[in-house]
Amino acid sequence: MEQIGKIRQSTGDTLAELIERGRIMGKENCIFCKIANGGIPSSTIYEDEDFRVFLDLNPATKGHALIVPKVHYADLFELDDELAVKAILLAKRLAERMKDALGCDGFNLVQNNGAAAGQTIFHFHLHLIPRYEQDGAGIAWNPGKVSSEELKELVQLISET
Ligand code: AMP
Ligand code: ZN
Secondary structure, X not given: OHHHHXXXXXXXXXXXXXXXXXXXXOOOOOHHHHHHOOOOOOOEEEEOOOEEEXXXXXXXXXXXXXXXXXXXXXXXXOOOHHHHHHHHHHHHHHHHHXXXXXXXXXXXXXXXXXXXXXXXXXXXXXXXXXXXXXXXXXXXXXXOOXXXXXXXXXXXXXXXX
């Protein structure tokens, strides 16, 4: 915080301006900022002004790819609303393309937020994972149990209405 204060004094920027500029320039040492903006080569399957989509280096299945915005957002909580809409529409288009091109039998869209949720690269990304019968990718959870009281309590806690 002290350092931000010093930068603000020297540039006269507001905190919001500094954050925004950091985003536009990309986060230092963020590998997905570098890949998305072409600084590091990748197996790119799609690119436009907002996103680069490239193949995952440790794929869960054949064709596993990542939709990555060119601007840095750590996760879903930070992600710009307009980009969120664009990302899901792009995911839909590319899933259709992969289904035709790869002949996959199913499809997972996966998006991890926070270390507790398995996020390892802290730059928002959407996993496109084509699925094949018996591919053994194991993207699953153990079904738990919940009581009707807990369900009611959760509805109260989470519900927006
Ligand atoms: P997550 O665990 O949701 O943060 O996913 C990060 C994903 O990025 C993993 O599936 C990694 O295999 C993938 N990954 C990490 N570094 C690279 C890279 N340089 N190129 C392509 N994929 C990568
Ligand atoms: Zn980044």
